[in-house]
Amino acid sequence: MLDVKGLAKAAGGGGKEEIKIQRQITLPWSEAVRISVRNVTIRLGRTMITASGIVLGIAFLSSVWTSSVIQDGLQRAQLQQERELVEATARGQGESENANIENFTGISEEEQQAESSKRVWLVVMSLLVCGVGITNAMLMSVTERFREIGTMKCLGALDSFIVRLFLIEAVALGILGSVVGTILGHIAMLGIFSLRERSLSVAAKMDWGQMLVYLLLCILVGTVLSLVSAIAPAVRAARMRPAAALQTEI
Amino acid sequence: MAKITCPKCGEQIETDGTITVCPKCGVDLREVIGSLDVDYEERMKTIARDESVTTHEFIVRTRGLKKTYVMGEIEVPALRDIDLDVRRGEYLSIMGPSGSGKSTLFNMIGGLDKPTAGRCFIEEVDMAQLDAFELAWLRCRKIGYIFQTFNLIPVMTAIENVTLPMIFAGMGTDEMMERGRELLDLVGLGDRLDHKPYELSGGQQQRVAVARALANSPAIVLADEPTGNLDLHTGKEIIDLLKELNRASGVTVISATHDLKMIDVSDRVVHIRDGEIERIEQRHEIELEVGGMGA
Ligand SMILES: Nc1ncnc2c1ncn2[C@@H]1O[C@H](COP(=O)(O)OP(=O)(O)OP(=O)(O)O)[C@@H](O)[C@H]1O
Ligand SMILES: [Mg+2]
Numbered sequence: 292m293l294d295v296k297g298l299a300k301a302a303g304g305g306g307k308e309e310i311k312i313q314r315q316i317t318l319p320w321s322e323a324v325r326i327s328v329r330n331v332t333i334r335l336g337r338t339m340i341t342a343s344g345i346v347l348g349i350a351f352l353s354s355v356w357t358s359s360v361i362q363d364g365l366q367r368a369q370l371q372q373e374r375e376l377v378e379a380t381a382r383g384q385g386e387s388e389n390a391n392i393e394n395f396t397g398i399s400e401e402e403q404q405a406e407s408s409k410r411v412w413l414v415v416m417s418l419l420v421c422g423v424g425i426t427n428a429m430l431m432s433v434t435e436r437f438r439e440i441g442t443m444k445c446l447g448a449l450d451s452f453i454v455r456l457f458l459i460e461a462v463a464l465g466i467l468g469s470v471v472g473t474i475l476g477h478i479a480m481l482g483i484f485s486l487r488e489r490s491l492s493v494a495a496k497m498d499w500g501q502m503l504v505y506l507l508l509c510i511l512v513g514t515v516l517s518l519v520s521a522i523a524p525a526v527r528a529a530r531m532r533p534a535a536a537l538q539t540e541i
Numbered sequence: 542m543a544k545i546t547c548p549k550c551g552e553q554i555e556t557d558g559t560i561t562v563c564p565k566c567g568v569d570l571r572e573v574i575g576s577l578d579v580d581y582e583e584r585m586k587t588i589a590r591d592e593s594v595t596t597h598e599f600i601v602r603t604r605g606l607k608k609t610y611v612m613g614e615i616e617v618p619a620l621r622d623i624d625l626d627v628r629r630g631e632y633l634s635i636m637g638p639s640g641s642g643k644s645t646l647f648n649m650i651g652g653l654d655k656p657t658a659g660r661c662f663i664e665e666v667d668m669a670q671l672d673a674f675e676l677a678w679l680r681c682r683k684i685g686y687i688f689q690t691f692n693l694i695p696v697m698t699a700i701e702n703v704t705l706p707m708i709f710a711g712m713g714t715d716e717m718m719e720r721g722r723e724l725l726d727l728v729g730l731g732d733r734l735d736h737k738p739y740e741l742s743g744g745q746q747q748r749v750a751v752a753r754a755l756a757n758s759p760a761i762v763l764a765d766e767p768t769g770n771l772d773l774h775t776g777k778e779i780i781d782l783l784k785e786l787n788r789a790s791g792v793t794v795i796s797a798t799h800d801l802k803m804i805d806v807s808d809r810v811v812h813i814r815d816g817e818i819e820r821i822e823q824r825h826e827i828e829l830e831v832g833g834m835g836a
Pocket of ligand 1 (some may be wrong): 538610611612617619621628637638639641642644646764799806
């Protein structure tokens with residue numbers, strides 16, 4: 292049976308005895324974060340697919356940077372070894388040949404330059420891969436939720452709420468994806484170099500301070516990239532007329 | 542957009558209603574913004590075309606409403622010259638065959654799309670004159686929507702779906718949860734608060750949608766084929782629920798349908814065909830018809 296008294300209270304009675312609450316439209320940040328994070332965690336399968344674009348791109352970037360830090364470390368170690376060798380011989384022969392030490396060591400200037408421009412090229416490439424992958428993933432995840440966006444607008448959401456929800460989601464996804472990607476790329480490179488050098492000393496030889504900076508940079512890049520690439524689709528979706536958003540079928 | 546002054550630190554803040562704390566000293570501004578509503582009401586009145594009408598008999602009026610969809614070269618006229626007056630507290634059904642323009646009319650009245658020509662008034666306020674914020678306010682507070690496909694947010698539980706419009710309306714958490722529970726209880730889902738939409742049957746999902754439509758005590762409930770995806774029995778239950786609501790609380794219900802079951806709960810039935818009003822049936826005519834069917 293229907294509770295008629297409850298019913299009378301449920302609707303506004305055509306505005307006759309309207310309850311006076313604040314007449315405004317809001318979406319507090321706390322609620323927005325809660326909703327967005329739930330969206331990310333509940334659609335775990337979907338999140339994985341979206342995030343995999345970020346993971347792959349950032350893993351590439353992280354591996355490029357890791358390998359360069361490892362190579363620097365190995366080079367420095369080698370340099371050290373050679374220098375010790377030369378010093379040992381020099382001590383035997385007297386001070387006069389000290390000036391020649393530099394000639395024995397390291398790689399030539401041109402080689403170094405070629406190496407560094409190759410690295411820049413790789414980093415740029417991986418950023419591009421990242422950007423395209425993430426933009427695509429974001430576009431997909433916004434497009435498949437047009438109907439939901441239309442519904443939210445019917446319930447009184449402003450365009451800015453929709454944008455806010457998607458951007459928070461993008462940041463959450465960005466952090467998640469790039470942390471995973473960074474770790475994967477890093478570990479993969481450590482593994483590869485350890486195998487190649489047939490020793491675990493690779494890790495000991497590298498500059499961990501610099502490595503950490505690069506790894507954090509990876510996470511930052513991934514997060515910023517996913518935020519930036521989510522802006523366009525989110526704004527486009529938010530601006531849609533609710534009728535059009537509701538009509539889309541996927 | 543309005544300028545308000547922080548009561549504590551005197552900071553001038555430009556707000557569209559989305560800022561609720563002072564950016565400088567963090568004091569809660571909702572009360573100050575609340576008092577702005579007087580201005581809002583004033584503005585509503587000035588926007589209203591006919592100022593002499595103080596207690597509006599008609600909650601919705603449309604005048605010469607036209608909607609033409611343009612698809613490349615072809616123009617599809619979905620609505621041509623709809624003049625419709627809906628009385629406050631009325632239960633109005635809009636009947637018509639598929640493609641006759643019911644959903645299009647629903648979108649115009651609900652402020653979900655803009656007409657090609659003509660005007661639509663809600664409580665004598667011309668919707669074409671409202672800015673984005675005022676439209677959102679209208680959708681949030683004045684109108685409750687029910688769809689054929691339920692359109693619940695899939696990742697949210699029943700109670701979260703029902704309380705979402707209340708979040709937008711700035712209601713406090715405790716009040717919100719209590720009202721959400723009350724509404725779900727009302728539609729017979731008091732024991733399904735934490736179920737996700739996919740854990741509910743179609744009829745139950747539509748009940749959640751009805752509860753959600755009532756979240757902010759709207760003056761109008763707009764339903765576009767609310768029974769379209771339901772079987773006969775479940776559809777009837779939803780209709781009875783809407784009728785009961787309409788009778789008990791006086792909320793105006795406008796429902797598009799091609800379901801004949803809807804007819805005998807309606808105060809009036811508007812028949813549309815090819816985007817035009819064919820005829821309007823009054824209550825006594827409907828009774829005759831329904832009686833005739835029974836005989
Ligand atoms: N977005 C659109 N673009 C182009 N034409 C449209 C669009 N929406 C509706 N129409 C056209 O407008 C006309 C009316 O459509 P509408 O959806 O209002 O019909 P309806 O009465 O709700 O039908 P149904 O009972 O099948 O839901 C139809 O001819 C339809 O093809
Ligand atoms: Mg329709």
